[in-house]
Amino acid sequence: MWLSKKTRNSILLGILGLSLLVWVLLLVNPGNIITIEHCKAPAMVLCSGDTVLPENSLQTLLELNPISGLLAGWGLMVVAMMLPKLILPIEYIYARSLKRYRFRLSVLFVLGYLSSWMLAGVIMTGVILAFNYWLPTSYLPAIGVGIMAAIYQCSPVKQRFLNLGHDHWNLPAFGFPAFRAATLFGVVHGAWCVGSGWALMLFPMLLPEGHNIAMFIVTFMMISEHLEHPQPLRWGFYPRLRLLKYIVAQAKIKWITAKV
Amino acid sequence: MTLTRRNAWNNGGTFDNPDLLWYAKAVAVMKSRPISDATSWWFYAAIHMEYYNTDPIPKYDYLAWKKIKSIPQALLQTAPSESLTNQYWNQCTHGNLFFLPWHRGYLAAIEHLLRDIIVNDLKGPADWALPYWNYLNRKEHQDKVPDAFTQKTLKLSATEEIDNPLYVPERYTQSFSDLTEKSQGMLRFSYFSNELEDNPHGHAHVDTGGGTPPLGLMSKLQTAGLDPIFYLHHANIDRMWAAWNKHGNHNPTDQAWLNSVDNVIKKPFAMPMDSAGTPWVYTSKDVTTTDINYYNNTVYQFTYDDLSLYSDDTKTVLTSQEVWASRLKTLNPDIDAVTMIQIPMELNAELAGANSGQLDLTKGTVQTKVALDSKSWDKVGNTLLSASPNNLPDEVFLQLEGVKGTEDGNKVALFVNQEFVTKFSLFGLETASAPDNHGGAGLTLRADITHIIDKLHLEGNFDVDALDIQLEVQGEIDERGTITVDRIGLYRVQQ
Numbered sequence: 230m231w232l233s234k235k236t237r238n239s240i241l242l243g244i245l246g247l248s249l250l251v252w253v254l255l256l257v258n259p260g261n262i263i264t265i266e267h268c269k270a271p272a273m274v275l276c277s278g279d280t281v282l283p284e285n286s287l288q289t290l291l292e293l294n295p296i297s298g299l300l301a302g303w304g305l306m307v308v309a310m311m312l313p314k315l316i317l318p319i320e321y322i323y324a325r326s327l328k329r330y331r332f333r334l335s336v337l338f339v340l341g342y343l344s345s346w347m348l349a350g351v352i353m354t355g356v357i358l359a360f361n362y363w364l365p366t367s368y369l370p371a372i373g374v375g376i377m378a379a380i381y382q383c384s385p386v387k388q389r390f391l392n393l394g395h396d397h398w399n400l401p402a403f404g405f406p407a408f409r410a411a412t413l414f415g416v417v418h419g420a421w422c423v424g425s426g427w428a429l430m431l432f433p434m435l436l437p438e439g440h441n442i443a444m445f446i447v448t449f450m451m452i453s454e455h456l457e458h459p460q461p462l463r464w465g466f467y468p469r470l471r472l473l474k475y476i477v478a479q480a481k482i483k484w485i486t487a488k489v
Numbered sequence: 490m491t492l493t494r495r496n497a498w499n500n501g502g503t504f505d506n507p508d509l510l511w512y513a514k515a516v517a518v519m520k521s522r523p524i525s526d527a528t529s530w531w532f533y534a535a536i537h538m539e540y541y542n543t544d545p546i547p548k549y550d551y552l553a554w555k556k557i558k559s560i561p562q563a564l565l566q567t568a569p570s571e572s573l574t575n576q577y578w579n580q581c582t583h584g585n586l587f588f589l590p591w592h593r594g595y596l597a598a599i600e601h602l603l604r605d606i607i608v609n610d611l612k613g614p615a616d617w618a619l620p621y622w623n624y625l626n627r628k629e630h631q632d633k634v635p636d637a638f639t640q641k642t643l644k645l646s647a648t649e650e651i652d653n654p655l656y657v658p659e660r661y662t663q664s665f666s667d668l669t670e671k672s673q674g675m676l677r678f679s680y681f682s683n684e685l686e687d688n689p690h691g692h693a694h695v696d697t698g699g700g701t702p703p704l705g706l707m708s709k710l711q712t713a714g715l716d717p718i719f720y721l722h723h724a725n726i727d728r729m730w731a732a733w734n735k736h737g738n739h740n741p742t743d744q745a746w747l748n749s750v751d752n753v754i755k756k757p758f759a760m761p762m763d764s765a766g767t768p769w770v771y772t773s774k775d776v777t778t779t780d781i782n783y784y785n786n787t788v789y790q791f792t793y794d795d796l797s798l799y800s801d802d803t804k805t806v807l808t809s810q811e812v813w814a815s816r817l818k819t820l821n822p823d824i825d826a827v828t829m830i831q832i833p834m835e836l837n838a839e840l841a842g843a844n845s846g847q848l849d850l851t852k853g854t855v856q857t858k859v860a861l862d863s864k865s866w867d868k869v870g871n872t873l874l875s876a877s878p879n880n881l882p883d884e885v886f887l888q889l890e891g892v893k894g895t896e897d898g899n900k901v902a903l904f905v906n907q908e909f910v911t912k913f914s915l916f917g918l919e920t921a922s923a924p925d926n927h928g929g930a931g932l933t934l935r936a937d938i939t940h941i942i943d944k945l946h947l948e949g950n951f952d953v954d955a956l957d958i959q960l961e962v963q964g965e966i967d968e969r970g971t972i973t974v975d976r977i978g979l980y981r982v983q984q
Contacts, residue, residue: 230888230980231679231836317752325890325978327862328839392925395752399891399975402843403860458755459925461543465575474750 232324240319244312251309255302256441287362294358303350307343310430310448311422314455315339318397318418322411325400334400334411341415342422349423357434371435378428385462390424392459426451490616492600492791494728497620497721502635504644508620509637509655511613515603516717517654518610525567527577527761531560532569533599534714535578536760538920541565542574543711546919548895548969551703552712559657560715573766576759581710583917584932585753586679586746588686589730590773592723597781597789598760598769599720618791621724624665624693625800632665634697638718655717659706661699667692667900667912673733673798676809676832678741681733683935690726691914692900697722700898700964708898710920731779732796739834740777747774813881820876820943830878833984838886841865842979844958850894850901850972853962858955859887859979869981873946881984885942886935887958889913891975893922893931896966903936904959906945911936912963915972931975938979 315338322338323331360370381387398414401407429451433443453472460467500506504513522529524541531554535541541554554560568574582591600619607613624632638660643653672684697718698708706712706719713719734740745751749758749772759768762784769784776782783789807815813830842861849855872882887905897918903910913934921932945951958977966972 230838230840230886230978231982233835233837236837324838326840327865329864389925396924396929399847401845402840402862402976402978403845406845456752458752460755462925474748477748 230324232320236323237320240323241316244316244319248309248312251305251312255305255309255444290358290362296354299354299358300347300350303354304343304347306430306434306444307346307350310444310451311342311346312339313448313452314422315342317456318414321397322400322414326407326411327402330407334407337408337412338415338418341412341417342419343415345416345419345423349427353427353431353434356431360435366437368437371432371437374428374431374435378432381428383464383466385464387425388460388462390421391454391457392462393421394418394425394455395459396421422455425454490790492604492616492618493794494618494621494724494791495794496626496631497622497635497637498626498629498631499620502631502637504637506620506635506637507614508617509635511607511611511617512603512620512717513637513643513654514611514613515606517651518606519603520561520654521564522764523564523567525569526764527569527573527766528602528764529564531564531715532573532577532761533602534712535574536595537581537714537719538579538711540709540711542568542578545709545711546895548967549704549709549919552706552709554712554715557659557706557712557715559659569766573761576756576768577761577766580756580758582754583686583710584921585751586682586741587749587751587754587773589682589727590749590776591758593727593730593776594758594760594769594771594781596720596723596727597776597783597791598762600791601762601783601789619724620721621728621793622718622721623725623728623795623800624696624722625668625670625689625725627801632668634660634662634718657706657716659703659712660697660716660718661701661703661705663696663699663701665693665696667696667914670729670799670801673729674808674812676738677834677836678739679836680937681738685726685729687914687934688912689729690722691916692912693722694916695898695900695914698898700900702898702965702967704898708916710897710917728793728796731793732798734778735796736798741773747772747777749773816882816939816943817876817878819947820873820882824877830881832881837983838980839865839983840978841869841885841981842956844977848960848974848977850960850962850974851966851970853966854959855974856957856959857977859958859977860955861953861979863954865981869942870946870951872983873943873951883984884937884939884982886980886982887938888936888978888980889932889934889960889974890978891931892918892934892972893929893975894970894972895919895922896962896964896970896972898964899966899972900963901934901972902961902963904961905938905941906957907959908941910938910941918972 318338319335322334326334364370398410400410400414429447433440433447436443449472450469454469456472457469495508497506497509499508504510516530519528519530519533524531526532539554540552545552550556555562555565580591582588596619603619604617607617608615622635626632638655640653641656642650644650668689670689672681675681675684694713695708698705700708706716757770758772759770761767762769771782779791781789809832810830813832817824842859842865844857844859848857869883869885876882887903892915895918896915899915900912901915902912915932918932922929945953956979960974962972
């Protein structure tokens, strides 16, 4: 049903604000939580604590990049990049839920969604570490994954996941079933999102340099394709520019307001 | 030049009406072109939706274009290029606020194309415009398909007779008695567009095509554009929009609507202007009035010979102002005569109750209860108690959410506490339920039940825990057919 403009604006600003905050955190990158660190010195140097480690050993890599830190970085990256994609489903939850449940159901939905990406993160962080172990500071993994992402981008499998991302769950109105459904909706929505976006997400993480700008571009692409209407399943290149159109439309609003 | 769209029933709805005669002749020219030509009848029908590249579900196999007997199959042999079909086909928007603007542009483009043929190829009148079919004009018995569309042949001269281009055998017309024009009294565009799309639009589709299998062309989104009556039906819907605007009602002003940016839109609105497919790309803001911002920065102007708000003067239909004034007076007899009520355009709805569990309507009739949330329900009650022109009470809606299935030709009647509320058309149901087409969300059907809630309040029966709901399927459902409803939600709309 219809949400007031005030409610829709609160959802928009709340989510964009949180995403922006995490983006700033990622750009500052405290403790190098989102980049893979390598020893820059010659072989057999003191890289961590008092232990002398070989430059390219897995142990060195894990000493410099503990799994917990990598997963924390991954989680922050998901929050920054993916949260804006959740504006529409959260609006849907608000529109279809009792007023006093709205916020809690939305939080559960987001947590469910993040849990899917975190599960994927365990595997993807492993892949990132493996590439960094075998081909440290090389552009080859990023190029390889970039080519794979470009092919996947045109595939009907990706389109299927994008279409599934439009599946809005039936939400029971009352009590525990409402909370359970919102959480599961988040988990499943997250799974479809992982299915459509895993290759794009992997790409910036494998870049030895410039992954912030790559992350920004990928975010733009992923939000934009999420805003597109479901499409028939077939191979093809679709320019997905819906976000750009939204921004242009919004800019016109501001321009008109400024004139008035 | 401002073109005037006139009533198809002029001169008895026969070929004595020159608008229909020229329409038939131009349709024959378009129908003679192969589907690879972007100005062919088949290509234009596919702009709406198609079963040419897309396969129907087995139940509707007979509606695949390559199996429809009235289409000359040789003309379907060579498919248009993929770039053309990607750009133009399957554009139609339904179930959202872009329904009216998209169809206005679609009609203008095909009307322009037909007039080009009439003027340049057939040496006909330069002011020809698409007629409209006003099935709501019951007084003059126009609630049936005009004769020009039902006769099998068209006599061009004393010696020359051709197959009637306006006739399709796949049209199994039924009664038009369910059609209403409640939409015309609604002040808010979202109410108006939603109601107009269901009734008369959706109802007229299935009433024309037929609701009992086998469905006719008009009963499915993917075949409707093949039937020449389709464009006259939509001209009437467009006429009702123009009439609604003419009587002081306003279209949305938000940028998302004006610029047609929303994820419910499948692709940019675009119509081919020539056989090679040169596009006219438009958005809602180009078609908010009948002076259209058209191709090559020209203005395409048209009007209707009748822009009365209502057609059926055998029934009393009240405007929103009158409904509100009467409602306030009923709720609070102490109120002095109400002249003008400021009804806010901004909508703010909140769930106040729902049933639990999915409903299966496949067997025909289903009963359920919509449990009310006491906190939200109390808020409704409070607004009823304090109703005044400056303190407008809530409106209450029932919303059938996630209506899914295969039975596009059926209708569903809604009863609340044993009282009939409305009858919904399920036109577009199967497409809306397909995951790779509409995201599988199904149809969302909405009914205003404010009058029933007011009655509960006035009769002192407001303090209830639930409302009794009954849904009745009106047509036949075969063994392969399904209709389900995910949830029925009850909403209060604050004023």
